[in-house]
Amino acid sequence: xxxxxxxxxxxxxxxxxxxxxxxxxxxxxxxxxxxxxxxxxxxxxxxxxxxxxxxxxxxxxxxxxxxxxxxxxxxxxxxxxxxxxxxxxxxxxxxxxxxxxxxxxxxxxxxxxxxxxxxxxxxxxxxxxxxxxxxxxxxxxxxxxxxxxxxxxxxxxxxxxxxxxxxxxxxxxxxxxxxxxxxxxxxxxxxxxxxxxxxxxxxxxxxxxxxxxxxxxxxxxxxxxxxxxxxxxxxxxxxxxxxxxxxxxxxxxxxxxxxxxxxxxxxxxxx
Amino acid sequence: xxxxxxxxxxxxxxxxxxxxxxxxxxxxxxxxxxxxxxxxxxxxxxxxxxxxxxxxxxxxxxxxxxxxxxxxxxxxxxxxxxxxxxxxxxxxxxxxxxxxxxxxxxxxxxxxxxxxxxxxxxxxxxxxxxxxxxxxxxxxxxxxxxxxxxxxxxxxxxxxxxxxxxxxxxxxxxxxxxxxxxxxxxxxxxxxxxxxxxxxxxxxxxxxxxxxxxxxxxxxxxxxxxxxxxxxxxxxxxxxxxxxxxxxxxxxxxxxxxxxxxxxxxxxxxxxxxxxxxxxxxxxxxxxxxxxxxxxxxxxxxxxxxxxxxxxxxxxxxxxxxxxxxxxxxxxxxxxxxxxxxxxxxxxxxxxxxxxxxxxxxxxxx
Numbered sequence: 001x002x003x004x005x006x007x008x009x010x011x012x013x014x015x016x017x018x019x020x021x022x023x024x025x026x027x028x029x030x031x032x033x034x035x036x037x038x039x040x041x042x043x044x045x046x047x048x049x050x051x052x053x054x055x056x057x058x059x060x061x062x063x064x065x066x067x068x069x070x071x072x073x074x075x076x077x078x079x080x081x082x083x084x085x086x087x088x089x090x091x092x093x094x095x096x097x098x099x100x101x102x103x104x105x106x107x108x109x110x111x112x113x114x115x116x117x118x119x120x121x122x123x124x125x126x127x128x129x130x131x132x133x134x135x136x137x138x139x140x141x142x143x144x145x146x147x148x149x150x151x152x153x154x155x156x157x158x159x160x161x162x163x164x165x166x167x168x169x170x171x172x173x174x175x176x177x178x179x180x181x182x183x184x185x186x187x188x189x190x191x192x193x194x195x196x197x198x199x200x201x202x203x204x205x206x207x208x209x210x211x212x213x214x215x216x217x218x219x220x221x222x223x224x225x226x227x228x229x230x231x232x233x234x235x236x237x238x239x240x241x242x243x244x245x246x247x248x249x250x251x252x253x254x255x256x257x258x259x260x261x262x263x264x265x266x267x268x269x270x271x
Numbered sequence: 272x273x274x275x276x277x278x279x280x281x282x283x284x285x286x287x288x289x290x291x292x293x294x295x296x297x298x299x300x301x302x303x304x305x306x307x308x309x310x311x312x313x314x315x316x317x318x319x320x321x322x323x324x325x326x327x328x329x330x331x332x333x334x335x336x337x338x339x340x341x342x343x344x345x346x347x348x349x350x351x352x353x354x355x356x357x358x359x360x361x362x363x364x365x366x367x368x369x370x371x372x373x374x375x376x377x378x379x380x381x382x383x384x385x386x387x388x389x390x391x392x393x394x395x396x397x398x399x400x401x402x403x404x405x406x407x408x409x410x411x412x413x414x415x416x417x418x419x420x421x422x423x424x425x426x427x428x429x430x431x432x433x434x435x436x437x438x439x440x441x442x443x444x445x446x447x448x449x450x451x452x453x454x455x456x457x458x459x460x461x462x463x464x465x466x467x468x469x470x471x472x473x474x475x476x477x478x479x480x481x482x483x484x485x486x487x488x489x490x491x492x493x494x495x496x497x498x499x500x501x502x503x504x505x506x507x508x509x510x511x512x513x514x515x516x517x518x519x520x521x522x523x524x525x526x527x528x529x530x531x532x533x534x535x536x537x538x539x540x541x542x543x544x545x546x547x548x549x550x551x552x553x554x555x556x557x558x559x560x561x562x563x564x565x566x567x568x569x570x571x572x573x574x575x576x577x578x579x580x581x582x583x584x585x586x587x588x589x590x591x592x593x594x595x596x597x598x599x600x601x602x603x604x605x606x607x608x609x610x611x612x613x614x615x616x617x618x619x620x621x622x623x624x625x626x627x628x629x630x631x632x633x634x635x636x637x
Binding site (some may be wrong): 021270 | 295328331334335336337338355356357359360362363364366368370371372373374375380383384386387388389431
């Protein structure tokens, strides 16, 4: 802050590694969420909890669904929790940030490429989604008594969950930056609801061949590949898509959604 | 432009803008239309103009939030368009609107800002505490931004901006919407920062603020920089805008029109205008309000000045001068004495930045 004249190179603040700046931006989000962890968990767990309870427990106990249905349902609900939590973790905060609070501006002025702030949003929302998905396992045991599980499926389980959370977060980035704030209610009605029910989380995709048109529709929902991938990991006895197809489609979707989302983010962040 | 090369070291201007153009998509006109200026290190530079003049867009470009459509913008020698990441290390912004992080306490706002800029962890705490103390916020450092008034939020944002020791501080309309006390506090902070050698670029539509704070003022309107000088230089440059208002009692039998003509014939008087008694309040006149003190090109007020029988007891006249007003006192007094007219009142009107703006655009700032 002194007024003495120094060579520009020496006077300029030392170049900071962009990794460090990225981690500082990530640390802010982790810090804020960690402080309100119970609220966050209540917020993301209630919906899947009721889904499991009504479809997995009530309907089966009353005899409207067969006992084996929980093997279909549980991986689907974990998939749903991961994808939707991730989507909401980017979409809502970005709509609020860009349109109302402008809180994100201080981070947009950090010495980091602006696109990396968008990537940080994806990474952080995916972290929250993974936490929510992991919590679903004890909840599943509590509600259903037992859940499908096999240790050998763990690598696939982790791969699918990570990819699925990232895809959900990238989709949220697109929605949060593309949808004008006055349309946010419409977005949730028109996009979230179909997403919830065309994602093969309440039924196995393979058995839809008797309802061909619906099978085609569900193939366009990335959640389908998360649900199917988790079934392959946890309960291979249930008919499911080949795991490599799920992984491949999710990876390709992630690249595409991230590219589009970051571009839209830049459009909002820089005039 | 004026870069001194000295043994390989380059002393770049704090800010350098050349032929800057910004056209927003779907807009028919350029928001910034060929603006050029240079800010030297340690200077307080003001951009003055009405809303929509292009001030905020210019600052937006310099702070990497707006991509220029043409021209070059450099901060401490770094091209903000070509290397925005490096430029962001050098600048700080105090925005028009409160954008503090509402999820964090104000101390954490400062700490995280420093972390985003890579300030070492040990250093962050020291700087935050020192700034909070200096800005009178130390006892409330744990509170969230929602607990603070507009003026206090402005203070916090200035403190936040200083956390990474920027080369140039940009303040966009720093006192708009603040109460007078908060406004004076911000003015004091700007003077303090200037004394510490911080280069400041501020935008304002308030002529008093520009005249009060800025070493040099650039007047902007419709995307163009119309004039650039010190506040004194800008007002001095106004032809016929130094004025002398005189009240006099004419001798019996002297026609007021003759007296006015004689005043107008004096060397250094560009124009004479008869002033109605109601307009004669010298404080308002000296303040240079636009309605009272029209542009040189404007029509002179007409009528008035005579009473009942058509013979005025007091005649008031405003002289628009080409030179300094005090130097005109003697010639005016001498001429009046020669005609037996008695000089009863004199006041000197100095033009304001408002007058400069009106003479440049034909419109008022407000």
